[in-house]
Amino acid sequence: MLSRFAKRSFSSTAAANYKVSVLGAAGGIGQPLSLLLKLNHRVTSLSLYDIRGAKGVAADISHVPTNSKVEGFTPEDEEGLKKTLTGTDVVLIPAGVPRKPGMTRDDLFNINASIVRDLASSVADYAPNAAVLVISNPVNSTVPIVREVFKQKGVYNKNKLFGVTTLDVLRASRFLSEVVGTDPTTERVNVVGGHSGLTIVPLLSGTKHKNIPQEARDALIHRIQFGGDEVVQAKNGTGSATLSMAQAGARFAGAVFKGLDGEKDVIEPSFVESPLYASEGIDFFASQVTLGPNGVEKIHGLGELAGYEEELVNVAKETLKKNIIKGQEFITKAK
Template sequence: MVKIALIGAAGQIGTPLSLLCKSSDLFDEISLYDLVHVPGIATDLMHIDTRAKVSGYLAEDSGLKKALTAADIVAITAGIARKPGMTRDDLFKTNASIIRDIFTEVAATCPGATCCVVTNPVNSTLPIAAETLKKVGVFEPSRLFGIPVIGGHSGATILPLYSQAEPPVNLSEEVLAGVINRVQFGGDEIVKSKNGAGSATTCMAYAGFRFVKAILAAKNGDSVTEEAFVYLPGIPGGKGIAAEIGVDFFAVKIELGKVGAVKALPIGKISENESQLLGVAIDDLKKNIATALSFMST
């Protein structure tokens, strides 16, 4: 029996993620939680002929606790989306409290679950999740993940490693710089193209689902490697990487096993330009993480 709890399931990421999970036939039970609409979404999904039982819970009557009870995997997409002109710091002020409250309940109800954080801005929300779990003594770094990237989650913290691409990338410096910028700021492109109606949603739902599938495959004994934003010192191989780059939360390639993350892999050889980008990414990440820790200390 495999149960996944989707927190924020009525949102623009949570709803397509719910559909992907139900249509995959990978789960026996899917529980949805949000402040609105999820009982109806659950009823709708139950008309899909896969085996998973889908239930929807609202905030009243301890709905979050009911959704999380006996969950093996928890995927969190709850929070507000970024709007045009909104900085990630502005976004943080709202979503930080949401993540803290959700993980307070995770700690009490399903502390052994594998948790995947998608809620913006992950560079800060994942450290908040970690600190919340630490405060009650149930933090297990091998079971807490952010979305799959190298470096961080947004802007200059994203580190595209085209020097490691196979087959090799053969682009001029000018063209490659443009490609790297588009990778780093692709989220802004989506926000602008939606004219204020949303941000990256369906592609994020797919990214979340891809990572959930990787977790399940690893639990079933497959050899799986994915990029993920993690607390490096708590994962085998990660302490040395954290010491080398000077930051504890960072996304690298992670070997997944039955218990979650079993090994963090080094960044590897990178180009001179990528080394410069890495320095910028680390500086920004330090600020993002400090913001999260400051929030949790107050």
């Protein structure tokens, strides 16, 4: 019988062998995200794709001395997407246009929906078994788009499709720490619902800071929900949250890798197909999920909520249902 140490060593050796593809790798999120993935020891093959610039990004980060091969592809390469995706274990999709001042995530829909649809079609063709991490906004609608494309192709696996909502978690930790005067690295806030505005619901009652005065608490919740606006305004029309989003994407990808490796108790919030409110016509909902070798192993409930949190969830559900339907109908009406 193998010792516990031998078993762990064997698992670790087998683990660090993932091919990861980034679709939209030359963009504001894609470049720092690709760099962060290059630094992850579990990534041994990194394939970058974009309509332009992917080869330059690949050449640049390939000089970073970690044990991974990096390649870049564009539409000019023969079967560029096929080469990018074949054999891929995890696909991250940050492709799309960024928000500009005055734009909501829904304003991005008509442009980014088409981009995500076309990329999802290629993923279904060339990497049907990969875990797919959708970053392209509006996530509340783009994730349902990917599902519908995969369903049409007959390769949909609900346990391997994720909307990355980790940025809301990072903001919640940071902003909460500023209010209560603690180290942000010690704060963990479960953020549920979706990934835009009022659909973002931080469950502050689940933290150790239950007695924040109502006015300060309401201001904190609003800042978490609309934190992206701060970045859009500060960048003065030149972009949106790219660096923090790259860190969020890399963190969630790292959690997915750990789950695929078979590590125990890997739990992160994500926007996934969920039974929590399916009876109300809300097929997707962000909540904590346990990640494992098959992707989503368990979807956690929200637990006991404070009264104000129940109200926030109800408001979130109203918008989420519309967002999800919008994504679904973008594909089904085009058939």
